[in-house]
Amino acid sequence: MAKRLTKPFIYLILIAFSLFYLMPVYVLIVTSLKPFDQISLDTMWQLPSTIDLSSYSTAFSKLAPNIMNSFYLVIPATLLSALFGSLNGYVLSKWKFKGSEIVFTAILFGMFIPYQSILIPLIVFLRDMGLYNSIPGLIFTHVVYGLPITTLMFRNFYASIPYSMLESAKIDGANFLKIYGKIMFPLSISGFVVVAIWQFTNIWNEFLFAVSLTQSDQQPVMVALQNLAGSQVVQWNVQMAGALLAALPTLLVYILVGKYFVRGLLAGSVKG
Amino acid sequence: MKGNSDRIWSILFILPSIIFIGIFVYGFISWTGYVSLSEWRSLIPNYSFAGFENYLNLFKDFRFQADIRNTIIFTVLFIGAVAFMGQLLAILIDQNIKGESIFRNIFLFPMALSFVVTGVVWQWLLNPSTGVNLLLEKIGLSPKWYVSTEVLFGIPIGKIEFGIPVAIIAIVIAAVWQMTGFSLAMYLAGLRGIPEELKEAARMDGASEWKLYRKIIFPQLRPITMSVIIIMAHISLKIFDLIYAMTGPGANYVTDVPALYMFETTFRANDYASGAAIAMILLISVAVFIIPYLVVNRRED
Amino acid sequence: MKRYGFLWMIAILLIGTMAACSDSDSSSDGSGGEGKIELFSWWTAGGESEGLNALMDQFKEEHPDIEIENAAVAGGGGSNAKAVLANRMQGGDPPSTFQVHGGDELLAGWVAADKMQPLNDLYEENNWKDVFPQDLIDMVSKDGNIYAVPVDIHRGNVVFYNKKVFEENNIEPPKDWNGFLEVAEKLKSKGITPLALGDKNVWPSTMVFESILQANLGAEDYNKLWNGEIPMDDERVVKSAEMFKKVLAYVNEDHSARAWQDGSQLVADGKAAMNIMGDWANGYYKSKDLKPGEDYGWFASPGTEGEFQVITDTFGLPKGVENPDQVKEFLTVLGSKKGQDAFNPKKGSIPARTDADMSKYGKYSTDTIKDFKDSKLTPSLAHGSAAPEQVVTKVNQAVNVFVTQQKVDQFIESLKQSVSSLK
Numbered sequence: 001m002a003k004r005l006t007k008p009f010i011y012l013i014l015i016a017f018s019l020f021y022l023m024p025v026y027v028l029i030v031t032s033l034k035p036f037d038q039i040s041l042d043t044m045w046q047l048p049s050t051i052d053l054s055s056y057s058t059a060f061s062k063l064a065p066n067i068m069n070s071f072y073l074v075i076p077a078t079l080l081s082a083l084f085g086s087l088n089g090y091v092l093s094k095w096k097f098k099g100s101e102i103v104f105t106a107i108l109f110g111m112f113i114p115y116q117s118i119l120i121p122l123i124v125f126l127r128d129m130g131l132y133n134s135i136p137g138l139i140f141t142h143v144v145y146g147l148p149i150t151t152l153m154f155r156n157f158y159a160s161i162p163y164s165m166l167e168s169a170k171i172d173g174a175n176f177l178k179i180y181g182k183i184m185f186p187l188s189i190s191g192f193v194v195v196a197i198w199q200f201t202n203i204w205n206e207f208l209f210a211v212s213l214t215q216s217d218q219q220p221v222m223v224a225l226q227n228l229a230g231s232q233v234v235q236w237n238v239q240m241a242g243a244l245l246a247a248l249p250t251l252l253v254y255i256l257v258g259k260y261f262v263r264g265l266l267a268g269s270v271k272g
Numbered sequence: 273m274k275g276n277s278d279r280i281w282s283i284l285f286i287l288p289s290i291i292f293i294g295i296f297v298y299g300f301i302s303w304t305g306y307v308s309l310s311e312w313r314s315l316i317p318n319y320s321f322a323g324f325e326n327y328l329n330l331f332k333d334f335r336f337q338a339d340i341r342n343t344i345i346f347t348v349l350f351i352g353a354v355a356f357m358g359q360l361l362a363i364l365i366d367q368n369i370k371g372e373s374i375f376r377n378i379f380l381f382p383m384a385l386s387f388v389v390t391g392v393v394w395q396w397l398l399n400p401s402t403g404v405n406l407l408l409e410k411i412g413l414s415p416k417w418y419v420s421t422e423v424l425f426g427i428p429i430g431k432i433e434f435g436i437p438v439a440i441i442a443i444v445i446a447a448v449w450q451m452t453g454f455s456l457a458m459y460l461a462g463l464r465g466i467p468e469e470l471k472e473a474a475r476m477d478g479a480s481e482w483k484l485y486r487k488i489i490f491p492q493l494r495p496i497t498m499s500v501i502i503i504m505a506h507i508s509l510k511i512f513d514l515i516y517a518m519t520g521p522g523a524n525y526v527t528d529v530p531a532l533y534m535f536e537t538t539f540r541a542n543d544y545a546s547g548a549a550i551a552m553i554l555l556i557s558v559a560v561f562i563i564p565y566l567v568v569n570r571r572e573d
Numbered sequence: 574m575k576r577y578g579f580l581w582m583i584a585i586l587l588i589g590t591m592a593a594c595s596d597s598d599s600s601s602d603g604s605g606g607e608g609k610i611e612l613f614s615w616w617t618a619g620g621e622s623e624g625l626n627a628l629m630d631q632f633k634e635e636h637p638d639i640e641i642e643n644a645a646v647a648g649g650g651g652s653n654a655k656a657v658l659a660n661r662m663q664g665g666d667p668p669s670t671f672q673v674h675g676g677d678e679l680l681a682g683w684v685a686a687d688k689m690q691p692l693n694d695l696y697e698e699n700n701w702k703d704v705f706p707q708d709l710i711d712m713v714s715k716d717g718n719i720y721a722v723p724v725d726i727h728r729g730n731v732v733f734y735n736k737k738v739f740e741e742n743n744i745e746p747p748k749d750w751n752g753f754l755e756v757a758e759k760l761k762s763k764g765i766t767p768l769a770l771g772d773k774n775v776w777p778s779t780m781v782f783e784s785i786l787q788a789n790l791g792a793e794d795y796n797k798l799w800n801g802e803i804p805m806d807d808e809r810v811v812k813s814a815e816m817f818k819k820v821l822a823y824v825n826e827d828h829s830a831r832a833w834q835d836g837s838q839l840v841a842d843g844k845a846a847m848n849i850m851g852d853w854a855n856g857y858y859k860s861k862d863l864k865p866g867e868d869y870g871w872f873a874s875p876g877t878e879g880e881f882q883v884i885t886d887t888f889g890l891p892k893g894v895e896n897p898d899q900v901k902e903f904l905t906v907l908g909s910k911k912g913q914d915a916f917n918p919k920k921g922s923i924p925a926r927t928d929a930d931m932s933k934y935g936k937y938s939t940d941t942i943k944d945f946k947d948s949k950l951t952p953s954l955a956h957g958s959a960a961p962e963q964v965v966t967k968v969n970q971a972v973n974v975f976v977t978q979q980k981v982d983q984f985i986e987s988l989k990q991s992v993s994s995l996k
């Protein structure tokens with residue numbers, strides 16, 4: 001009886017929240033469809049009188065050269081940092097050694113350094129390694145500074161997997177790597193999904209490293225997106241259209257990977 | 273014997289991370305710390321020792337005092353709201369509803385946008401004369417959002433009023449809007465990880481839904497909440513792009529944060545020493561929060 | 574599937590990394606290589622980037638053998654670009670040439686840090702001393718050496734006003750600040766915001782204060798304020814602060830919610846009458862299809878007639894650049910009449926040279942070119958020319974607090990502190 005009443009109620013709340021969450025998206029889309037001279041603070045709610053798609057073509061032509069850079073950057077960087085995070089998490093939760101808590105704390109702390117303050121030594125270091133102004137250099141930077149967060153996520157994820165599973169695998173003769181490949185990795189699909197979503201979005205949207213460590217033809221799309229704006233006058237229609245275009249890959253990831261939450265559910269039920 | 277080789281393997285696997293973190297985090301922090309004690313206050317590097325002068329000047333500074341207040345208030349409100357919203361929405365979505373993926377993607381979508389753009393959109397939306405107030409005025413409300421310079425529950429400390437700056441709430445709304453998707457995903461993954469049997473067993477015992485959540489589900493979600501808090505804490509300390517695009521430092525520094533101050537001090541005023549000092553203070557204050565987290569964590573192990 | 578998941582992942586990973594490496598190997602040999610000029614600015618969109626492209630085309634035409642690359646970085650009036658530039662200069666990777674405001678931003682910044690090469694020979698070769706005003710050359714010179722080539726001029730002390738609002742209310746442009754207050758009172762009683770302000774980024778308020786200061790001190794003494802010869806507790810400064818406070822009573826209530834464009838927009842919409850803004854506002858109004866001289870007009874900010882607050886973008890030659898001769902070729906084009914007349918009409922600024930081809934410029938610009946020739950030139954504080962960046966940042970902070978708290982004593986005290994590092 002209570003169930004029957006709560007379902008519509010749940011939908012109601014969800015729809016209300018959805019509308020709230022979509023409000024800025026509405027403004028974004030409406031603005032992107034207006035010609036520049038119709039845009040002002042006072043008319044931001046109004047629908048455009050005529051639909052003007054020119055801002056999309058302008059934005060696209062300026063963003064296109066940098067989109068591929070972003071893919072070359074984001075895909076390896078996301079996979080590598082997820083892999084390292086998962087290995088670290090595995091070691092730090094299931095193969096604790098003397099001082100492993102301190103190591104974990106030390107790694108975790110790295111999450112909080114303000115990147116603005118370490119750019120100068122970072123540039124000097126990357127130049128010495130020959131990685132400055134290159135996408136591999138940017139990948140490297142993102143993987144290193146992604147370590148704390150991915151390690152944290154996986155460690156907490158693995159913490160819920162009981163030791164007993166490892167013990168029985170060990171008795172069956174599985175070693176460090178085999179346990180990871182056969183037990184931990186399959187069990188952490190949903191963990192990988194969450195970490196991948198996080199890293200993919202963050203690296204895709206990251207601006208500071210991108211703008212400081214690469215120049216013109218090496219730059220990822222976020223820098224190009226910023227460059228749509230002038231120093232004094234900002235063409236908001238082009239900016240918003242560009243923002244929507246630049247967000248498409250991340251959105252696509254959510255839609256595709258979102259399914260794996262269900263996979264994660266299956267993997268999770270193996271646990272019991 | 274075999275156990276030993278596994279041990280070596282495990283350390284071998286984590287070693288590269290330790291080395292890189294050592295250089296890129298601790299090496300560079302040491303450099304920053306060194307600069308923060310120097311007299312490098314122009315474009316000309318000057319490493320002569322200044323002692324704690326840069327720090328003392330900061331603590332005496334109205335703007336920095338306001339920054340500390342804003343960061344504390346923002347962090348608390350932001351983390352609380354993100355954790356709450358994420359949990360609420362995850363539980364609602366987890367109720368075997370139709371269109372689950374649609375709802376999930378709606379809440380995830382804001383994360384796909386860059387802070388810079390959402391900052392601008394929210395700046396428009398919460399503009400007191402043209403934004404959501406056009407709707408709110410119909411029900412007799414017209415909050416001033418981020419234009420307000422009011423500080424709620426203010427008590428004078430140092431040069432500032434300590435309390436909740438009204439303007440911060442506007443930024444919290446924008447930041448929560450953007451980050452809820454992530455905590456939703458975390459909680460959803462967490463909820464799905466709770467074995468059905470556990471829930472079934474509780475239901476068999478005649479526990480009500482509320483009791484089921486309170487006794488079984490919420491405790492199981494605690495490690496996730498911990499992750500959410502830590503991750504959001506680091507977002508909140510570095511919330512730079514959003515504020516930069518949305519309000520800037522704000523009138524009377526009601527929406528200013530240390531990251532913004534650091535950026536201006538270092539790259540606008542070319543005062544590298546003071547900029548580094550702000551970075552160090554940020555780090556030290558983080559350490560103060562991280563240690564209790566680890567204590568709690570260890571107790572749970 | 575589960576069994577091979579791990580292997581799958583490694584495979585994807587390797588392919589991804591290889592793709593990334595192979596793609597960038599060809600061009601990862603750093604920057605500033607032989608035969609390439611990297612042009613660093615914050616001009617990324619609209620008229621400014623069109624102007625830049627016109628200038629680059631001009632250069633390519635004259636030097637087809639030299640490769641030139643546009644390395645512009647966007648973001649709020651150049652703040653991102655300045656950060657990137659600072660990091661690259663400190664990290665030992667200077668761009669071939671970069672945009673910097675003339676005055677202290679260049680002189681107290683990069684020149685004092687010994688990062689720039691003098692360009693005296695270039696000035697001799699091209700006889701530039703005859704075509705750039707001496708006041709302007711002084712803004713890029715230190716100890717007898719000239720360090721940069723100015724490409725454009727913007728004016729800071731301009732009030733833009735809505736012509737219809739002025740006509741309907743029978744208002745004439747005020748000559749001084751007391752006159753401004755009278756006009757403002759009249760407008761306010763009619764329900765029109767007298768002065769539009771969009772000070773989300775603080776500097777627009779600083780421009781208002783700067784205008785008042787300059788009116789009260791005059792150009793000469795105003796400059797002495799920023800080299801420490803006149804103290805900040807001078808009674809004229811105090812008077813200016815009090816006037817600033819009075820003026821602030823006539824601005825739109827949501828000023829801190831607005832960026833400068835959103836402030837200028839109020840004038841365009843007729844909701845506000847006036848806006849003190851640099852003349853890039855002219856470019857903004859044009860992009861909004863408003864007609865100069867019909868929909869909007871302009872006058873020098875009250876009490877500063879005959880004075881021209883200069884904001885100039887200049888380019889210099891950093892030390893450590895591999896191909897200085899090629900960069901000098903570029904600077905030659907940048908300082909040439911052809912180059913400046915290609916750049917400025919598109920950007921909406923006026924040329925730094927005084928021998929421009931007037932037929933290429935619009936109504937506002939031709940008026941301004943005349944003023945530029947006849948007026949006393951003064952550097953602008955809000956845009957980093959009058960004082961070192963450190964001082965500007967601190968003055969901005971003081972102004973930001975004053976706009977809300979409006980405590981004159983405290984304001985003067987903060988101003989004193991902000992210039993204390995000058996000695």
